[in-house]
Amino acid sequence: MLSRPGSDAVFFWRMSRRHEELPPLLKDYQGLLHSDGYEAYPQYVADNPGVIWLSCWAHARRKFTEALPSAPGRAGFILRLIGTLYQWEKRWDGQRVGARLRCALRSSHFKPTLALLKRVAAHLRGKALPQSLLGKACSYLLNHWNSLVAHCDHGRTKLDTNGVENSIRPSALGKKNWLFVGHPDAGDRAAVIYSLVVSCQRRGIDPFAYLKDVLARLPAMNSKSDFSVLLPANWKPAA
Numbered sequence: 001m002l003s004r005p006g007s008d009a010v011f012f013w014r015m016s017r018r019h020e021e022l023p024p025l026l027k028d029y030q031g032l033l034h035s036d037g038y039e040a041y042p043q044y045v046a047d048n049p050g051v052i053w054l055s056c057w058a059h060a061r062r063k064f065t066e067a068l069p070s071a072p073g074r075a076g077f078i079l080r081l082i083g084t085l086y087q088w089e090k091r092w093d094g095q096r097v098g099a100r101l102r103c104a105l106r107s108s109h110f111k112p113t114l115a116l117l118k119r120v121a122a123h124l125r126g127k128a129l130p131q132s133l134l135g136k137a138c139s140y141l142l143n144h145w146n147s148l149v150a151h152c153d154h155g156r157t158k159l160d161t162n163g164v165e166n167s168i169r170p171s172a173l174g175k176k177n178w179l180f181v182g183h184p185d186a187g188d189r190a191a192v193i194y195s196l197v198v199s200c201q202r203r204g205i206d207p208f209a210y211l212k213d214v215l216a217r218l219p220a221m222n223s224k225s226d227f228s229v230l231l232p233a234n235w236k237p238a239a
Helices: 020-028 040-047 055-067 072-094 100-126 131-142 144-155 163-179 184-202 207-220
Strands: 032-033 053-054
Touching: 020 040, 032 040, 032 184, 040 053, 053 144, 055 072, 055 131, 055 144, 072 100, 072 131, 100 131, 100 144, 100 207, 131 207
Parallel strands: 032 053
Antiparallel strands: none
């Protein structure tokens, strides 16, 4: 699923998660690419100099949460440091801070916490067993460090991809029950429906009311009609 904050969600159907599936989706995209740690993303960025990769702090934080039962003191300290970043973000959200000012605030306010976080993670990685939950959490954090701290250079980004994660959760849960899509064409059609439904939800539109209205209008439209008025971003209920 591709999206940007405050905009629509666009789902795509592919037969696999092979690395080769990503470039055709992004094509000649230039700009910020915010994602999880799937290996296809850093490879795409390496092949496309005009793309800046930003990682997800929630994924890094989650690994320390998993390590908490076995290393409560050490993992807990890391989690408190990461929590400091989120506390600042919450305050700036409440103040409705714009992108330019947020970028400056991140650079100044995050710097001490990030410096301590990196130093502590490097120390703990040297002490922990590499295959322990704490060792893996520290390695993940440090291996993605540059793309995590890249948020300090940009004010338009979120610290995590939770918005995307929440959008894909219904399909992620559903596929465990459905198992089979039946035919690739059905996968493409499902992607279109997911795109419309999730985009409606993001804009506070009742998906059922939207689809009922749009499906009633479509038979009267033709190739010369302006279909853009039916997109969730432009849709208004028929009078």
